[in-house]
Amino acid sequence: MPHSPSSGPTGHLLPAGERLNRMADAPSSISSRKGLSSAQAPGSPVRDVGGPVTRLLSSVRDGRGFDIVLVAFPLGFLFLMAGLPLLYNVLMSFQEVDMFSLGTLMRPFVGLKNYRDLFAQPETLPILANTAIFVVGSIAGQFLIGFGLALFFWVNFPGAAWLRGLFLVSWVMPGLVVGAIWNWILSGDFGVLNFILREGGIISANIFWRSDPNYSLYAVILANIWLGTAFNMILLSVGLAGIPADLYEAAELDGANAWQRFWTITLPMMRSTIGAIIALGLIFTLQQFDLFAAITSGGPNNSSNVTQYWAWEQSFRQYDFAKGATISVLMIVFVMIASVVYVRSTRHEVRG
Amino acid sequence: MGIRKYAVIGALALAGVSLFGLSARAEDVKLTVWSLDRDIQPAPNLVAEFNKLNNGIQIEYRQIQFDDVVSEAMRAYSTGQAPDIIAIDNPEHALFSSRGAFLDLTDMISKSTVIKPENYFPGPLKSVEWDGKYYGVPKATNTIALYYNKDMFTAKGLDPNKPPQTWDELVDAARKLTDPAANVYGLAFSAKANEEGTFQFLPWAQMGGGSYENINTEGAVKALEIWKTIIDEKLASPDTLTRGQWDSTGTFNSGNAAMAISGPWELDRMTQEAKFDWGVTLLPVPKEGVERSSAMGDFNWAIFASSKHPAEAFKALEFFASQDDKMFKNYGQLPARSDISIPETGQPLKDAALKVFLEQLKYAKPRGPHPEWPKISKAIQDAIQAALTGQASPKDALDQAAEKIKAVLG
Numbered sequence: 001m002p003h004s005p006s007s008g009p010t011g012h013l014l015p016a017g018e019r020l021n022r023m024a025d026a027p028s029s030i031s032s033r034k035g036l037s038s039a040q041a042p043g044s045p046v047r048d049v050g051g052p053v054t055r056l057l058s059s060v061r062d063g064r065g066f067d068i069v070l071v072a073f074p075l076g077f078l079f080l081m082a083g084l085p086l087l088y089n090v091l092m093s094f095q096e097v098d099m100f101s102l103g104t105l106m107r108p109f110v111g112l113k114n115y116r117d118l119f120a121q122p123e124t125l126p127i128l129a130n131t132a133i134f135v136v137g138s139i140a141g142q143f144l145i146g147f148g149l150a151l152f153f154w155v156n157f158p159g160a161a162w163l164r165g166l167f168l169v170s171w172v173m174p175g176l177v178v179g180a181i182w183n184w185i186l187s188g189d190f191g192v193l194n195f196i197l198r199e200g201g202i203i204s205a206n207i208f209w210r211s212d213p214n215y216s217l218y219a220v221i222l223a224n225i226w227l228g229t230a231f232n233m234i235l236l237s238v239g240l241a242g243i244p245a246d247l248y249e250a251a252e253l254d255g256a257n258a259w260q261r262f263w264t265i266t267l268p269m270m271r272s273t274i275g276a277i278i279a280l281g282l283i284f285t286l287q288q289f290d291l292f293a294a295i296t297s298g299g300p301n302n303s304s305n306v307t308q309y310w311a312w313e314q315s316f317r318q319y320d321f322a323k324g325a326t327i328s329v330l331m332i333v334f335v336m337i338a339s340v341v342y343v344r345s346t347r348h349e350v351r352g
Numbered sequence: 353m354g355i356r357k358y359a360v361i362g363a364l365a366l367a368g369v370s371l372f373g374l375s376a377r378a379e380d381v382k383l384t385v386w387s388l389d390r391d392i393q394p395a396p397n398l399v400a401e402f403n404k405l406n407n408g409i410q411i412e413y414r415q416i417q418f419d420d421v422v423s424e425a426m427r428a429y430s431t432g433q434a435p436d437i438i439a440i441d442n443p444e445h446a447l448f449s450s451r452g453a454f455l456d457l458t459d460m461i462s463k464s465t466v467i468k469p470e471n472y473f474p475g476p477l478k479s480v481e482w483d484g485k486y487y488g489v490p491k492a493t494n495t496i497a498l499y500y501n502k503d504m505f506t507a508k509g510l511d512p513n514k515p516p517q518t519w520d521e522l523v524d525a526a527r528k529l530t531d532p533a534a535n536v537y538g539l540a541f542s543a544k545a546n547e548e549g550t551f552q553f554l555p556w557a558q559m560g561g562g563s564y565e566n567i568n569t570e571g572a573v574k575a576l577e578i579w580k581t582i583i584d585e586k587l588a589s590p591d592t593l594t595r596g597q598w599d600s601t602g603t604f605n606s607g608n609a610a611m612a613i614s615g616p617w618e619l620d621r622m623t624q625e626a627k628f629d630w631g632v633t634l635l636p637v638p639k640e641g642v643e644r645s646s647a648m649g650d651f652n653w654a655i656f657a658s659s660k661h662p663a664e665a666f667k668a669l670e671f672f673a674s675q676d677d678k679m680f681k682n683y684g685q686l687p688a689r690s691d692i693s694i695p696e697t698g699q700p701l702k703d704a705a706l707k708v709f710l711e712q713l714k715y716a717k718p719r720g721p722h723p724e725w726p727k728i729s730k731a732i733q734d735a736i737q738a739a740l741t742g743q744a745s746p747k748d749a750l751d752q753a754a755e756k757i758k759a760v761l762g
Contacts (some may be wrong), residue, residue: 189608
């Protein structure tokens with residue numbers, strides 16, 4: 001074979017543009033033997049063929065330009081679909097918006113008035129506190145139960161994979177449907193939960209989960225834990241599966257007990273997975289709207305109201321779009337922080 | 353070859369016919385109507401009947417969801433895509449008329465032989481008014497009254513023909529009827545933190561001498577105290593705070609509540625579901641002889657100011673109004689008209705209930721009209737919820753509401 005053994009694999013690993021240049025520089029005998037296009041006939045190097053337009057086109061087809069197009073397309077998409085609405089939302093939070101000026105962009109600017117008004121409202125701090133309780137409670141519950149389940153299925157007893165799949169049902173169900181079902185479960189007079197607790201001797205009188213301000217927020221947290229646990233379990237299972245088994249074998253040989261193995265191998269090896277899951281959980285929890293709409297509507301007396309539901313209430317119930325936008329901006333800040341944590345935690349992941 | 357020739361001729365003929373058809377249809381004035389009515393409710397049927405008249409006006413109907421009516425309408429209007437005609441919930445009407453989004457129909461109504469203001473109940477009519485002008489036509493109306501389970505009255509030694517007439521009698525009856533062992537509450541109503549809560553509470557406040565501009569009168573505070581008594585003594589389910597009217601009345605139908613405050617929209621379901629003898633009576637008053645009041649619900653028709661065919665759109669409204677006499681029979685809704693006598697349905701319970709609701713309608717008062725109604729309503733809902741959850745006394749809660757409303761009214 002005249003084919004040089006070194007140029008093949010090397011060329012393959014080089015960036016596309018580089019490869020093209022190398023081919024052009026190669027002796028004419030090789031290019032003709034390899035049957036390249038007529039433009040690259042012997043004696044006429046590619047560099048001189050065609051003007052800048054052709055070069056640009058060919059670079060888009062197979063060169064640096066191609067890389068740029070690949071990046072530009074999703075970036076443009078992201079900017080159009082997420083960036084613009086986000087900027088628009090921030091803009092609205094500094095404007096005076098009413099329903100009839102919704103269609104225009106240039107509305108009277110009011111500076112920080114919307115923000116000042118927001119924090120002057122007596123319900124703002126309790127709602128922010130509710131949001132914090134909701135996020136922490138939901139993530140803690142979802143993560144702990146999800147981790148427990150993941151470890152349980154990791155044992156790999158017969159039918160484990162099958163059962164684990166079934167657990168995903170809760171994650172597949174739409175939030176509004178889950179909300180409607182939990183609405184019945186949590187119902188004060190005829191709810192299943194009260195029935196079980198009563199029959200189990202845990203409570204003597206019905207708890208009005210949805211209507212008692214002391215319980216309403218926890219009622220939604222309960223439903224949200226149920227909804228998100230399966231997702232946590234699956235991601236954690238994937239993380240667990242990625243830990244090399246020989247680490248455990250070695251540890252076992254060294255006499256480490258189960259707890260020590262968990263504490264010194266499993267947890268450190270899962271660090272980036274756990275970071276990612278908690279950050280994703282924060283984002284998903286701050287997005288959770290359906291359950292509030294279906295179970296408590298944020299009531300009674302805002303006792304289960306959280307920022308995401310409140311923003312919607314302000315915009316689409318009170319038609320105070322500026323106030324709704326202002327609340328959303330506050331949320332964006334929190335989600336941004338979560339995203340940074342998420343990106344940082346996945347950066348350490350080893351790929352390939 | 354022959355087949356191809358015929359095919360060409362056929363195609364040409366078809367094109368000719370459809371061209372003819374298109375040109376014929378192009379002469380028709382096209383209107384669009386938006387409403388939340390489903391297939392068994394008036395609007396789509398009225399539109400279909402109107403289109404059959406072939407009077408050169410064709411209407412396209414679009415159903416929108418209850419929750420989306422206002423936001424869809426706003427978005428459409430601000431981007432110049434508004435329909436010609438829309439059905440809008442009566443407390444939201446002023447929001448649009450005050451901004452000039454709805455067409456002033458005063459002149460057209462004064463010339464109309466079909467739509468005459470004097471034929472309408474005062475409450476619904478007031479809700480289409482803004483600044484002394486008419487910006488719409490009431491589509492239908494409803495109100496609330498007290499349903500009661502006659503069998504339970506008899507069982508607890510109450511006279512089934514003498515339902516409670518005053519607030520004190522109502523609380524007394526509720527106490528006697530409440531039976532936790534049998535899972536029965538005395539009363540079912542809705543104090544939900546949405547428009548339904550306001551809808552249910554405002555009549556009580558009005559009977560107590562209050563109004564939305566003046567929500568903290570002594571009588572209104574007393575009304576909220578009565579509500580609090582009912583909740584605190586568990587004469588009504590604590591879930592009253594988060595349950596809408598439809599679900600609350602469901603517990604009445606299933607025999608888990610002895611009385612229920614709700615509207616005529618329940619009649620069809622109740623006749624089917626309730627396995628007991630029931631009746632309806634007027635909403636109890638604070639004391640005998642005090643002026644009655646009730647809530648007023650349901651939608652109004654309006655024409656958008658941006659409509660290119662206002663005269664034709666009004667013609668459509670005239671047609672809709674001319675069919676009001678069939679509304680109860682065909683769709684179970686009450687026309688907002690005092691000049692129409694509704695024929696009997698042949699179901700004694702329903703007919704008796706209808707009489708009470710028609711009587712109650714005379715006292716029905718609109719919410720507002722005010723362009724910022726949602727904010728006023730929210731203040732009232734917050735007061736109800738704060739008082740009923742014990743986070744503020746009824747007086748403090750209503751004082752706060754009054755302050756918030758004052759800020760809105762300016």
